[in-house]
Amino acid sequence: MHRREFLTALSVFASARAVLAAGGASASRIGLCSFSSHQHWRAVGVKHPGVKFSDALGFYRYARELGGMGVQTGLRGATAATARELRAEVERDGGYYEAELRLPRQDSETEAFEKDVALAREAGATVARAVFTSGRRYEEFKTAADFQASYTRARLSLARIEPIARRHRLKIAIENHKDLTADEQVALIRGLSSEWIGVLVDTGNNLALLEEPYGTMQALAPFAFSVHLKDMALQPAPDGFLLSEVPLGTGFLDLPRIVSTLRGANPALVFNLEMATRDPLRIPCLTDGYYATFPADYRARLLAPALDRVKANPPRGPVPVVAGKSTDQILAEEEANNRHGLGWMKTHLRT
Numbered sequence: 001m002h003r004r005e006f007l008t009a010l011s012v013f014a015s016a017r018a019v020l021a022a023g024g025a026s027a028s029r030i031g032l033c034s035f036s037s038h039q040h041w042r043a044v045g046v047k048h049p050g051v052k053f054s055d056a057l058g059f060y061r062y063a064r065e066l067g068g069m070g071v072q073t074g075l076r077g078a079t080a081a082t083a084r085e086l087r088a089e090v091e092r093d094g095g096y097y098e099a100e101l102r103l104p105r106q107d108s109e110t111e112a113f114e115k116d117v118a119l120a121r122e123a124g125a126t127v128a129r130a131v132f133t134s135g136r137r138y139e140e141f142k143t144a145a146d147f148q149a150s151y152t153r154a155r156l157s158l159a160r161i162e163p164i165a166r167r168h169r170l171k172i173a174i175e176n177h178k179d180l181t182a183d184e185q186v187a188l189i190r191g192l193s194s195e196w197i198g199v200l201v202d203t204g205n206n207l208a209l210l211e212e213p214y215g216t217m218q219a220l221a222p223f224a225f226s227v228h229l230k231d232m233a234l235q236p237a238p239d240g241f242l243l244s245e246v247p248l249g250t251g252f253l254d255l256p257r258i259v260s261t262l263r264g265a266n267p268a269l270v271f272n273l274e275m276a277t278r279d280p281l282r283i284p285c286l287t288d289g290y291y292a293t294f295p296a297d298y299r300a301r302l303l304a305p306a307l308d309r310v311k312a313n314p315p316r317g318p319v320p321v322v323a324g325k326s327t328d329q330i331l332a333e334e335e336a337n338n339r340h341g342l343g344w345m346k347t348h349l350r351t
Helices: 003-022 034-045 056-066 080-093 107-122 144-168 182-192 205-209 213-223 255-265 298-312 327-348
Strands: 030-033 070-072 096-100 127-130 171-175 197-202 224-229 231-237 240-246 271-273 281-283
Touching: 030 034, 030 056, 030 327, 034 056, 034 327, 056 070, 056 080, 056 327, 080 096, 080 107, 107 144, 127 224, 144 171, 144 182, 144 197, 171 182, 171 224, 182 197, 182 213, 197 213, 205 213, 205 281, 213 224, 213 255, 224 255, 231 298, 240 298, 255 327, 271 327
Parallel strands: 030 070, 030 271, 070 096, 096 127, 127 171, 171 197, 197 224, 224 271
Antiparallel strands: 231 240, 240 281
C-alpha cells in the first residue's frame, strides 16, 4: 500500500469509528461467561427437557441471540473438528471465544493441560480463564497451614503452566475467586512476571473477603486479561452478611467507575456478564472460624468497614432467590437476568 492510500485508509477508519461512537456502539466486546448460565448448564447435566444449548457452540449461538458478542466457557468434550467449527462461526460473526481451563495440580497433569491449551487455541481463544480453587477460602480451608499449602501449590502451578502458555501464545487469566486477597494475587502474578499469566477480574468476588471494591479493582486492573462484570447487593445477617449478584445497575457498585478503571489499564478487555441467578451467599464474618486463614490483624482492619458498607447500601429491591422454584421458572429468570445485563452493557459500555 502506498503512503497516500495508507493515509486515506486511516481517515476512513477514523470516520467509521466516529460514526459508530455517535450511534452508541460499544467500545468493548461483551458476552456471557459460563456461570451467568450455570442454572442452564445444571439443567443440561440432568437432561432437563427443553434446554436451549448443550455445548460450547450452542452456548455461543445462545449468547448471540441474547445480544452478546461471544462467550467464555469450556469446550466440554469438544474434538479438534468441533473446536474448528466454533472458531469458524465466531470468526464469521466477528464475535469472540474465551476458553476455560483446569490448572494442573501436579506434573503428571501437565501433558493433559497442554492438550487442552492446544484445543482452546484451535477454537480461536487467545485468553483462557482458570481458578486456583473451586471453593471459597473461608469454607475450604480451616487453618492457616492449609491455606499456605494451597498458596504454594498455586505458585508452583503457575510456574508449571507458564512455558505452555508462552509456547501456544494463550493468555491465562486467573480469577479472583473468593480465595486470595488482591494483595496475595498480585504477589503471585508479579512473582512470575510473565506476559502470558494475568488476572480475570471479577468485580464482586472480593467483597466476600471484606475488601473495599474499588481498591481491589485498582490493585488488579494492571494485570487484567478479562472481566466478569457483576453488580452486587448486601444484606445484614446474624453471623455477618448476605451477598447477592443482582441485575446490572440495580446494585450498589459504581460500575462506570469500575469499567473506567479496568479499561484504563487494558482497553482491549472483553467484559463477560456474570449474573449468577441463585440464593444469596452467606459471608460469616462475625464468626471466629472465618478468619482462620487470614493475617492476625485482618479482622481488626476490615470487619468494621465491611459492616458499615452493608449498613450504608441496603438492597434497592428484591434479590434473586431460587429456593422453592421450579427448574423452568429458574431458567426463565436466569435468561431474563442475562438479557437485562447484556442490554445494560450495550447501553453503558460505549466509546
